[in-house]
Amino acid sequence: MLPDPGASKAVLIGTSTYEFLEDLPAVSNNLSSLAEVLSGPTSWSLDQDDCTVLSNPVDAVAVMDAVRSAGATARDTLLVYYAGHGLVTPEGELYLGLPRSRQQRVETGIQYDWLRSALLMGRAERTVVILDCCYGGLALGTMGPSELAAQADVEGTYLLAAASETRQALAPPGETHTAFTGELLAILNTGIPGGPEKLDLDSVFRQLRKTLSAKGRPVPQGRERNSNGRLALGWNPAFSRTPVASSTDRSRTELRSWPDPATIRTVEGFFSALRQVRVVSGLTHAAVSHRSGGQISVGTVSNLLNRKELPRAWKTTGTYLTACGMPEELLNDWHQAWERLRSAAAEAEATEPAERRDPAHDTRTSSGWGRAFRQLARRRFRG
8 A cells, every 4th residue: 555645754964074084975866856755656655845855964852843844744654764874882772873973872863762752752554664674893882683673663763774884885995875775766667577566565674684685695684563564665666467357347447546535634635646546557648538528628637637626526537537447436436526626625625714714804793893984083073
């Protein structure tokens, strides 16, 4: 299942330059590339405002404010990503490096317990934490990768941790991205041959372990709580999709993994799911128009998928879904999702203060007071 983009957030944190530690220039590329993927139509389709990127944050306050804000507003899924130096205190506590961080000086970085507490206080149903931390030998001490994953665990969260033991293994010289994130991006961009139609976290984790191990690089760790492993990071570009079936071959169409309208919470999520329907169908805008028998033009398809407000009538949306090959028995679920969102919008409008619904309210009120004042003034003048 893919999250509703209108009810989901991502906070991407990375430190590439340090005053007292080795620089990690590839981290800046990690942030921009991952933000691009998460905002793309084959992944979460997040708006720019819903994907916060913090590159070389000056202090922990800025990071914690961003995480708490995202946690307070995300209702579906919250993703928090960190890339940079992961450091360990003499007491074995994990903290994340900032530009002025020092070895064994937790106050110079972001104590992971702070991040854990903020995540536990969040309101999202699902949380994903991705830690692409590098560890110098002295910083790692005696803590092994599995122990790191246990310390970074958060109830109700899916954790992916690179848990690298050396800086060189994490950020190989000459590569655009760090080893772990580079492999993650490769999976999201090119897919998993023979894998599922959606790149769920469990499948991504297994592929990361397989490919990184084959390259002789540190094997990542993963932990899941509350079955979050079924959450998808995007569609699998390498999935061999069955061509859209004709009316005489309905069984093959029904095998498709269509977006689930029951998971839609927001209008933004509704249109994101509509766009994903076209991706699953494998059809272009022109092909959708052609399959509609001319009922909707290419321009109408484009306008529908780029709307910000629900259409007042269902007909165009229903025609679009049918043209994409949506099974007839699923159309009712989509219609119900549309009606649910329309009803929610109507209720919100009905409970809105009258002065907000009527922009002329203040003008009429002020003009009424003006007339009364002028009449009173004329009486006094006559008296």
